Amino acid sequence: MRALVIDDSRTMRRIVSGTLHNLGFETVEAEHGQAALDVLDSGVHVDLACIDWNMPVMDGLTFVTQVRADPALRDITLMMVTTESEQSQIVRALAAGAHEYLIKPFTADAIREKLEWLGLVPAEEYV
Template sequence: MRALIIDDSKTMRVILRRILTDLGFEVAEAGDGQQALTVMETGPLPELCLIDWNMPVMDGYTFVTRVRDVPEWRDVTLMMVTTESSHGNIVRALAAGAHEYVIKPFTPDAIQEKLELLGLVKDGAAA
């Protein structure tokens, strides 16, 4: 199963990559939403995107709305992983098409639990 990590923090991408590879995902990375759209247009389509909200060039919310505008990308699971913790932004992201929302800081178990709820991880491994 393929995942795309979208975060302007290299450190955060390393942390998320470790969590996802330990769960059996193949991982690609992008530093902002615009780079992520390019990855999705040119590479194999990921089944999962982990998305930060606050990034330069294109933020995570805009990325979510752009992905949801492309019918061929309808089945990609989108999970926000961000410091944006206001109730309004959580509701906004979910209404725009995100499936889950994780607030930083998080534990590896929190990411795994969300992926299990989404049916992407079963018994500690990518489904």
């Protein structure tokens, strides 16, 4: 499985990428939505995109809208990972086509739980 981590913060990209690596993902990073579209246009296949909302050049919501408008990209699971916590923002992102929404700050367990729910990682066994 491969994930595209889109965030203008290099530190946040590393945190999300590291968490995803621990869950078995290869990762590719982009610093904004347009750079992420360029990665996808270059032929890199990803199963998951983790997307920040507030970025220069192209924000996360615009990226989600662009991906959902392209039939060739419809199989990518989209998860917003952002500080935007207002209910109206969450509704907008989900209505635009995001599958899941995670508010920063988050824990590694929170990412794992979202990806379990999405069926991208196996559920942990609890004894």
